[in-house]
Amino acid sequence: MTRVLTARPNHTIATLNSAASPRVVIRPAAGGVAVEIRPLVRTRGARWRLGLAGAAILAAALFGGARLARVWEAGLKKGSFQDLPLSTLVPVTLAVGVSTPFALLGLVALAFAEEQIEVTQDSIAIRSTAFERTRVRIIPRREVSAWVETYRPLPPWWTWAVRRLAARAGGRLVPLAGAAGQREKREIGLCLARATGLPLLAASGRPIEGPETAKILR
Numbered sequence: 001m002t003r004v005l006t007a008r009p010n011h012t013i014a015t016l017n018s019a020a021s022p023r024v025v026i027r028p029a030a031g032g033v034a035v036e037i038r039p040l041v042r043t044r045g046a047r048w049r050l051g052l053a054g055a056a057i058l059a060a061a062l063f064g065g066a067r068l069a070r071v072w073e074a075g076l077k078k079g080s081f082q083d084l085p086l087s088t089l090v091p092v093t094l095a096v097g098v099s100t101p102f103a104l105l106g107l108v109a110l111a112f113a114e115e116q117i118e119v120t121q122d123s124i125a126i127r128s129t130a131f132e133r134t135r136v137r138i139i140p141r142r143e144v145s146a147w148v149e150t151y152r153p154l155p156p157w158w159t160w161a162v163r164r165l166a167a168r169a170g171g172r173l174v175p176l177a178g179a180a181g182q183r184e185k186r187e188i189g190l191c192l193a194r195a196t197g198l199p200l201l202a203a204s205g206r207p208i209e210g211p212e213t214a215k216i217l218r
């Protein structure tokens with residue numbers, strides 16, 4: 001059973017699930033709103049999906065690595081690389097060797113990442129935890145002019161969402177909700193917009209209008 005608290009102008013939204021605690025929790029707070037993004041590994045389904053994704057990446061790397069090894073072996077024996085030019089073989093080998101560890105590292109970061117966004121009357125605090133390190137960013141609320149969806153490659157590098165969510169503050173974009181998915185980012189952005197009275201802008205620059213109630217996915 002899902003209970004939704006409806007937001008009015010300058011108020012906030014909270015989505016609560018009585019059966020199971022949702023991964024993204026939004027609570028009203030004094031003068032603003034508090035958003036909590038919990039680790040993916042807290043649910044069995046997410047653990048299975050992450051495990052399967054890791055296994056698929058590893059299997060693909062092993063398959064590609066085995067084929068590349070045969071090409072290297074044949075080329076070195078013949079003294080020439082006819083099947084695949086050396087100018088192509090070297091970058092492809094480096095790509096497989098470098099991208100696989102980074103992809104697995106990114107999955108680990110996604111699995112255990114946590115984030116808290118606290119909006120008060122005076123400031124916006126973003127606390128991000130990954131690899132057992134916590135980074136705290138505090139932005140004066142008066143400097144924030146809008147919430148923005150963008151396709152710019154903002155940090156963190158390990159996020160699985162192509163579309164990023166950020167706060168526009170002082171002419172720069174401050175990324176947030178890196179561990180959230182595409183749909184979760186949209187709902188978080190709408191809730192922050194309602195809580196602060198600032199617009200949520202799409203990548204095209206147009207304002208995004210959401211329903212009066214929103215559902216935060218588990």
